Amino acid sequence: MDICSGIDDIRAVVAGYRGAGRSVGLVPTMGALHDGHMALVSAAKGANDRVVATIFVNPTQFGEAADLEAYPRTQEADLAMLKDAGVDAVLLPTVEDIYPEGDETIVETTRLAGVFHGAVRPGHFRGVATVVAKLFNIAGPDRAYFGEKDYQQLAVIRRMARDLHFAVEVVGVPTVREADGLAMSSRNVRLSPEDRTAAPILNASLDAAEKTARPGTTAEELAETIRGVIATEPRATLKGLDIVRVGSFTPAAGPLTAPVGIMISAEFGDVLLIDQREITP
Numbered sequence: 628m629d630i631c632s633g634i635d636d637i638r639a640v641v642a643g644y645r646g647a648g649r650s651v652g653l654v655p656t657m658g659a660l661h662d663g664h665m666a667l668v669s670a671a672k673g674a675n676d677r678v679v680a681t682i683f684v685n686p687t688q689f690g691e692a693a694d695l696e697a698y699p700r701t702q703e704a705d706l707a708m709l710k711d712a713g714v715d716a717v718l719l720p721t722v723e724d725i726y727p728e729g730d731e732t733i734v735e736t737t738r739l740a741g742v743f744h745g746a747v748r749p750g751h752f753r754g755v756a757t758v759v760a761k762l763f764n765i766a767g768p769d770r771a772y773f774g775e776k777d778y779q780q781l782a783v784i785r786r787m788a789r790d791l792h793f794a795v796e797v798v799g800v801p802t803v804r805e806a807d808g809l810a811m812s813s814r815n816v817r818l819s820p821e822d823r824t825a826a827p828i829l830n831a832s833l834d835a836a837e838k839t840a841r842p843g844t845t846a847e848e849l850a851e852t853i854r855g856v857i858a859t860e861p862r863a864t865l866k867g868l869d870i871v872r873v874g875s876f877t878p879a880a881g882p883l884t885a886p887v888g889i890m891i892s893a894e895f896g897d898v899l900l901i902d903q904r905e906i907t908p
């Protein structure tokens with residue numbers, strides 16, 4: 628596995644793949660890798676001749692410095708996992724590599740960045756769209772892989788890639804779950820043992836919504852079902868619940884006639900977890 632610390636290095640490696648006629652899949656990450664990331668790698672390996680991963684804790688997508696500081700950094704273990712999974716090259720850029728001194732260019736999906744999760748995390752999706760656009764330009768992949776768990780992030784990246792005419796296929800990979808249903812996340816390690824036991828309530832609430840949904844069920848009824856299940860778990864504080872039309876990513880209301888995406892976020896102690904489900908009534 629080639630470990631590239633600079634942008635010129637990864638460009639040379641990818642140019643070698645291209646020269647040999649190989650297709651390239653990109654797996655952008657912020658490190659602290661878990662099986663969810665490995666599912667992205669294995670999807671990339673299944674569809675591309677070469678797989679490039681990036682590990683970069685992107686400062687522009689964090690609201691508070693404390694959050695950025697607290698983000699887990701496990702580089703050695705991450706590199707070992709990527710190597711075992713058969714990744715061909717990894718880029719480990721510095722903040723200065725990605726954001727050269729005096730940089731002033733941003734990428735923003737103007738509507739999508741400010742709604743739902745974006746409304747409570749101002750600037751977050753601008754940071755994501757900007758760094759992903761840069762990584763697409765740096766690595767020049769054929770395909771790039773992102774988890775469906777970050778449902779709005781995936782929508783932002785798809786829209787950004789389409790609007791800016793990137794010749795990159797954005798591929799969403801289904802959420803990987805622990806045996807008890809908790810969606811895998813780098814944040815799960817920060818949960819107390821009690822909160823870790825309580826956290827699968829998110830998935831349980833989505834299961835209940837899925838069971839409730841049939842043609843004619845209203846978006847409001849689905850939301851009620853989810854709120855009811857979350858309310859049975861005193862350790863969970865529901866923070867966000869949005870039901871959107873798949874594709875347009877606009878709020879769903881009234882009787883459901885087409886697939887919807889449910890996005891949910893809840894706090895357990897000081898750890899905010901998110902989960903998601905697409906439901907066809």
Ligand code: PAF
Nearest residue numbers: 655656657685755758777
């Ligand atoms: O999902 C993530 O880990 C990050 O938001 C991403 C897509 C790597 C951009 O920093």
